Amino acid sequence: MPDLSTYLQYNDPLTIISRSGTPQDPFIDRADSLPVINGIITLLELPSPTDKVNIAGFIEIDQEVFENRPVLNEHEFLVHYGMGVIQFHPSQEGTVHLCRYKGRGLIMYPASRIYAMVTRNPDVVVTLQDYIDQIQAKINENQIALGKIEDAIKESQAQTDLSRVATDKANQAADNATIAANKAKDAYETTRLVFKEPVADIVELRLMYPLPEIGWTVQTYKDGKRYRFDGNHWIEIDVFGQNLQVVNDFKDGLMSIEEHKKLKDMPLELQDRVIVLCKDSYVFQEPIGVLAPFPFTGEIVKVEAICAFAGETESEITIERTRDFNTWLNVLDRNIKFNPNDRKDDKLVSIRHNQVLAGDIFRANVIKAGLNIQSITIQVTVRT
Structure with missing residues (x-):
């Protein structure tokens, strides 16, 4: 098991996973098939200088030789063992080479040291950790706003319950008024309220109650208006709930203007989007040439893979992302694996870096190519 070491004297430490090179913890054999970009290849692990x-x-060539003549010939290369970088002659730009070495571990950088150039003149640099902090702050603000909305809904429901109680009492008063009608019929005819089932609007009211009696009272739930039949016409007598002020972009109501605008900006629902990476031919140990830029910010929730023709031996594939085409980060904790003669992956993929930023570029990198495996399609589901 490689040792994990951190440099705690820094606020955001580098993390180094290293092997000791002993029989109990030996260096592992690596064979990375990688392209030359900007004159260099960055290995997936730090190589052993001894091996x-x-x-x-x-x-x-050795560093001392290179210092005496700092120009590489076409078929020479220089290894920077401390960084895991191989330097080539400019004629090798864009070519892919299989690099065999013994891996002694790797260096992981904190999010606070991964930056993006936002604007120029003057330069404004924002780190990945800044973006993560901003996203978390937005989530916290939305949770607070949702809590206030829930409180307002509960208060509104309590007011509705009180209104129902008041309506029941009004119905009882109407019944008592009916008993008193024999003593004061004229007054009763002009003041009694006989509540009927509510309707949508005034048009439905006339259809529902074609032969009303004096005092019948009906509420329309589209606009909250109450109508009473006076013997000849339906007369509007009040608007139920008119004291509840509705918020808009210019006036506070049940919530503040700021909370109202934040609520409008919130997405109504999350949406799953799919990145598809594929190769329609024989698959070899190398990065697949198809690159997939993703224009949304979200979270990787699922990775699945299939192939048209199964390999006779095991295959292993990583999913990598970058923002500068130089540094590629494996987003998986456990890579995609095809068992021999299987056309679907083993469903044991686990995701290590699930956060996706708008502008991230994805690719598939074949770490181990099964014999005769062909036509691979990989689906990465991102929730935005």
């Missing part, structure tokens, strides 16, 4: 790096058809 060197082997590239078929090329010769490694």
